[in-house]
Amino acid sequence: MDEGTPRPLERVVTDRDAESITRVEELAYDLRIAEVMSRDAKFVVTDMKMGDVLELFRQLRISGSPVLDGDKLVGIVSMEDLIRCLRDDELDAPVSKYMTTTLITVRSTDSVIEALKLFVNTRVGRLPVVAEDGKLIGILTKGDITRGLLRALQQDYQTEEIRKYRASHLFEDIESDRTSLILRYNIKQGDFTRGGTASSHIKRALVRLGASPLIARRCGIAIYEAEMNLIIHTTNGGVIRVEIEPHQITIDVTDTGPGIKDIDEAMRPGYSTATEAIRELGFGAGMGLVNISRCVDQMKLESVFGQGTRLRMRMFLKPEDTFGEGPTSGKDTAHEPATNH
Amino acid sequence: MKVKDLVSIINGKLLHKNINLNREIKGGCGADLMSDVLASIQPEAVLLTGLCNPQVIRTAQMADVAAVVFVRGKQPPKETIQLAEEEGIPLITSPYGMFELCGRLYQAGLDSLEQPVVDCSCDD
Numbered sequence: 495m496d497e498g499t500p501r502p503l504e505r506v507v508t509d510r511d512a513e514s515i516t517r518v519e520e521l522a523y524d525l526r527i528a529e530v531m532s533r534d535a536k537f538v539v540t541d542m543k544m545g546d547v548l549e550l551f552r553q554l555r556i557s558g559s560p561v562l563d564g565d566k567l568v569g570i571v572s573m574e575d576l577i578r579c580l581r582d583d584e585l586d587a588p589v590s591k592y593m594t595t596t597l598i599t600v601r602s603t604d605s606v607i608e609a610l611k612l613f614v615n616t617r618v619g620r621l622p623v624v625a626e627d628g629k630l631i632g633i634l635t636k637g638d639i640t641r642g643l644l645r646a647l648q649q650d651y652q653t654e655e656i657r658k659y660r661a662s663h664l665f666e667d668i669e670s671d672r673t674s675l676i677l678r679y680n681i682k683q684g685d686f687t688r689g690g691t692a693s694s695h696i697k698r699a700l701v702r703l704g705a706s707p708l709i710a711r712r713c714g715i716a717i718y719e720a721e722m723n724l725i726i727h728t729t730n731g732g733v734i735r736v737e738i739e740p741h742q743i744t745i746d747v748t749d750t751g752p753g754i755k756d757i758d759e760a761m762r763p764g765y766s767t768a769t770e771a772i773r774e775l776g777f778g779a780g781m782g783l784v785n786i787s788r789c790v791d792q793m794k795l796e797s798v799f800g801q802g803t804r805l806r807m808r809m810f811l812k813p814e815d816t817f818g819e820g821p822t823s824g825k826d827t828a829h830e831p832a833t834n835h
Numbered sequence: 836m837k838v839k840d841l842v843s844i845i846n847g848k849l850l851h852k853n854i855n856l857n858r859e860i861k862g863g864c865g866a867d868l869m870s871d872v873l874a875s876i877q878p879e880a881v882l883l884t885g886l887c888n889p890q891v892i893r894t895a896q897m898a899d900v901a902a903v904v905f906v907r908g909k910q911p912p913k914e915t916i917q918l919a920e921e922e923g924i925p926l927i928t929s930p931y932g933m934f935e936l937c938g939r940l941y942q943a944g945l946d947s948l949e950q951p952v953v954d955c956s957c958d959d
Binding site for chain 1: 852853855867868870871873878886888890891892896897898922923
């Protein structure tokens with residue numbers, strides 16, 4: 495009925511199910527307590543009567559509350575304390591007499607996992623959340639954590655899955671005689687700190703487009719080596735251009751110099767012109783081009799010394815790996831397999 | 836072996852919080868040259884290294900490394916930690932040296948995930 499509803503999400507949910515437990519654990523580290531706690535924490539003051547506390551708990555349907563003296567957190571009063579007070583028949587006594595003063599608190603900047611550990615290791619049902627200066631800013635229960643995790647999981651799941659869904663259908667949704675997606679990245683010479691950013695983006699793009707992990711890995715490694723070469727060896731940096739077609743990936747890496755004197759020599763494993771400084775960074779072992787040739791299906795290196803270098807790499811995708819034709823596509827409008835180029 | 840088992844065997848310290856302790860580690864690889872890592876490492880391995888710059892994390896990301904361990908108690912710069920945290924790559928520092936780490940992990944049943952690099956003549 496509803497054309498806008500992305501159907502295959504159901505299938506994706508099953509994929510995710512297997513991972514969901516560990517992802518929740520990951521999220522428990524990711525999420526800060528500030529993101530899941532209740533901010534409008536109800537509190538009572540030290541000289542309030544226990545009878546009034548009982549009434550407050552009943553009205554608000556809560557089972558515990560922090561106790562403040564001025565704006566200072568001094569204790570916590572819970573159902574258990576109320577029961578002790580009822581047993582002593584002392585509903586007129588002040589909160590300060592029955593409250594628990596051993597305070598276990600968490601900071602709003604802590605990760606949720608810290609709170610979970612406390613819930614497991616202590617028997618408390620709620621944790622007051624304090625700011626850096628010790629002031630009470632919220633309260634945290636296990637229920638808050640569950641809700642927070644579910645919310646984050648939902649969000650997390652939706653954004654990445656929708657991205658993947660949209661991207662992986664790109665080639666199915668657009669009709670042309672030959673569709674390709676081109677990604678371009680400008681690489682700066684000497685920019686070691688950001689070195690690998692382009693490769694990382696390309697690898698992620700390939701995964702989102704539905705590439706198999708093996709294809710994404712092989713492309714990632716080859717492009718990373720090429721990216722580092724641009725950073726290490728060129729005079730002005732260079733450009734990485736990735737053309738993605740359903741049946742193949744073509745990667746062109748070009749620069750404007752200095753160029754390679756002897757390509758055969760450069761291809762020899764262990765051959766390197768890198769300086770000692772580069773080697774200290776973990777590169778320059780003379781394995782870059784060798785690695786590339788092992789990762790891609792076709793590699794062509796052209797260079798004119800004094801002018802520049804062009805490295806062309808190709809990956810030919812097997813029928814089961816092609817983009818835009820997922821395992822579920824049993825449609826009769828099957829895409830034509832690649833003809834020779 | 837899981838990341839948490841690894842941490843206890845090597846007496847390791849986690850360097851950031853975005854770490855899935857139940858991630859499975861299928862084997863190990865020890866190297867300081869990133870090109871060697873890229874050439875030889877198989878997916879889902881733990882990488883033992885003495886190199887601390889952000890390129891270690893990029894390499895790990897490209898090669899589907901399951902965890903990175905810095906040897907001899909090395910403390911990487913914050914850019915490295917930040918990048919690993921963003922990418923969700925477990926980062927651990929261990930007081931043991933490379934040799935002892937390899938030994939401990941191998942003894943604990945972790946296989947090598949290093950493949951020989953083709954006819955590498957290391958004569959430079």
